Amino acid sequence: MPRSSLSPIPSNLPDVAERRALQLLVVDDDATQRSLITVAAKQAGHEVTVAPSVAEAIEKLRAARFDCVTLDLVLEDGDGIDVLREMAAAKFAGAVIVISGMDGKRRSGARSFARSVGIELQSLPKPLDLAALRISLANLGKKAMGLPAMHTWGGVATDAIVERHRARRGAAVRSDAGHHPPR
Secondary structure (H helix, E strand, O other), X not given: OOOOOOOOOOOOOOOHHHOOOOEEEEEOOOHHHHHHHHHHHHHOOOEEEEEOOHHHHHHHHHHOOOOEEXXXXXXXXXXXXXXXXXXXXXXXXXXXXXXXXOOHHHHHHHHXXXXXXXXXXXXXXXXXXXXXXXXXXXXXXXHHOOOOOOOOEOOEOOOHHHHHHHHHHHHHHHHHHHHOOOO
C-alpha cells in the first residue's frame, strides 16, 4: 500500500516542543544590550533573568541555577571577571558567553581565566550579531539535551554531517576532474 504524502515521517530527533529551555542570566549594564539579548533569547524559547550590575549578578547567581550567563566585561560597579570569580567559587557548571565591546585581547584574557577555573566560555563582540547569539544558544540547548550541536558560525563546523558532506563533495570533484573535455 503506498504511503500517503501526509503521513508523518518517523524521526529520532526531538520535536520543537521537546526542547528544553535554557535558564539564562543576562549581565549587562547597557539597557539596550540587555533588551536585545533578552528578546532574542525569549524568541528562541529560553527563560531570561537580567542583572545590570556585578552586585546583582552575584546575588542572582547565589539564588538560582542558570544554564548560561551572557556577560559584559565592563560594568558600572566592577568587572565581568569579578562575576567569573564568583561563578568559579560557586562551582558554576553552565556556559558563559562574553558579549563585550572590549578588544580581542581582553576577551581572550577572560576566556583564559574561565578555562583555568573550569568554566566553558564563548566570546561575541559588540555590536552584537543576534544571529551569532541565537546559534550559540541553540548549540547550548542541544548540548543540555545531550545532542550534538547542529549549527555553525564563522566557518567553524560543529557537526559531523558538514564534514561528511565536504568529504563527499571533494571526492566528487576529484573524480570529475578527468571527465572534462580538453579545451
